[in-house]
Amino acid sequence: MLSVRQADHEINPFFPERWSPRGYKQTPIDRDTLWSFFEAARWSPSAYNAQPWRFIYALKGTAHWESLFKTLSPDNQLWAAHTSALVLVLSKKTFTPPGKDRAVDIPSHSFDTGAACAHLTLQASLKGWHTRAIGGYDHSLVRDSLHIPEDYHLEVIIAIGQQGSKDHLPESLQAREQPTLRRSTVTFVAEGAFSFKE
Numbered sequence: 001m002l003s004v005r006q007a008d009h010e011i012n013p014f015f016p017e018r019w020s021p022r023g024y025k026q027t028p029i030d031r032d033t034l035w036s037f038f039e040a041a042r043w044s045p046s047a048y049n050a051q052p053w054r055f056i057y058a059l060k061g062t063a064h065w066e067s068l069f070k071t072l073s074p075d076n077q078l079w080a081a082h083t084s085a086l087v088l089v090l091s092k093k094t095f096t097p098p099g100k101d102r103a104v105d106i107p108s109h110s111f112d113t114g115a116a117c118a119h120l121t122l123q124a125s126l127k128g129w130h131t132r133a134i135g136g137y138d139h140s141l142v143r144d145s146l147h148i149p150e151d152y153h154l155e156v157i158i159a160i161g162q163q164g165s166k167d168h169l170p171e172s173l174q175a176r177e178q179p180t181l182r183r184s185t186v187t188f189v190a191e192g193a194f195s196f197k198e
């Protein structure tokens with residue numbers, strides 16, 4: 001199936017091998033495995049080394065799961081119901097540098113947190129787990145029900161699970177259950193000057 005994902009330049013195959021299915025097995029994930037994904041996120045770089053990422057997880061079958069799951073859009077609930085964990089990703093918008101008593105803004109709080117999420121998802125992929133990020137959820141409901149302070153930006157919810165059958169998915173999603181392609185590198189890399197067509 002991954003033959004559609006051919007790299008044009010030599011890279012470690014785990015990059016193109018990571019993809020985000022919607023068909024999952026409903027296998028429980030143990031805490032050590034899940035925390036190893038957060039451990040990978042921990043080593044991501046960030047401005048000021050402020051490490052603005054925050055993760056709130058909920059395991060399938062718990063009350064925490066119900067709180068997070070009900071915030072997903074109906075389309076996302078359809079497939080995410082079979083995953084093993086949901087992880088709400090937040091980024092802290094300010095940082096108090098060491099030795100200072102006033103917080104400064106971190107303009108890159110989302111950028112840094114996205115990089116940490118890439119570490120998390122690649123570590124999951126290396127261990128045979130799959131993830132799918134979800135932007136389609138009720139942000140206000142999450143902020144209110146989980147009491148998220150204003151200084152924390154709501155990023156995504158990451159669903160984690162082991163890939164399983166797509167049979168329970170609606171036909172439209174079954175048809176899309178395959179790795180996506182990518183633009184060629186030459187469309188987003190330029191030497192020295194802006195030459196992009198869009």
Ligand SMILES: Cc1cc2nc3c(=O)[nH]c(=O)nc-3n(C[C@H](O)[C@H](O)[C@H](O)COP(=O)(O)O)c2cc1C
Nearest residue numbers: 018019020021076132133134135136137156179180
């Ligand atoms: C910020 C963000 C938000 C996303 N939101 C959703 C979503 O609400 N529902 C969904 O099914 N997929 C969502 N995705 C998954 C993307 O559609 C998917 O990652 C993209 O098509 C590339 O496919 P791949 O991850 O398999 O390489 C989201 C991904 C990101 C990074």
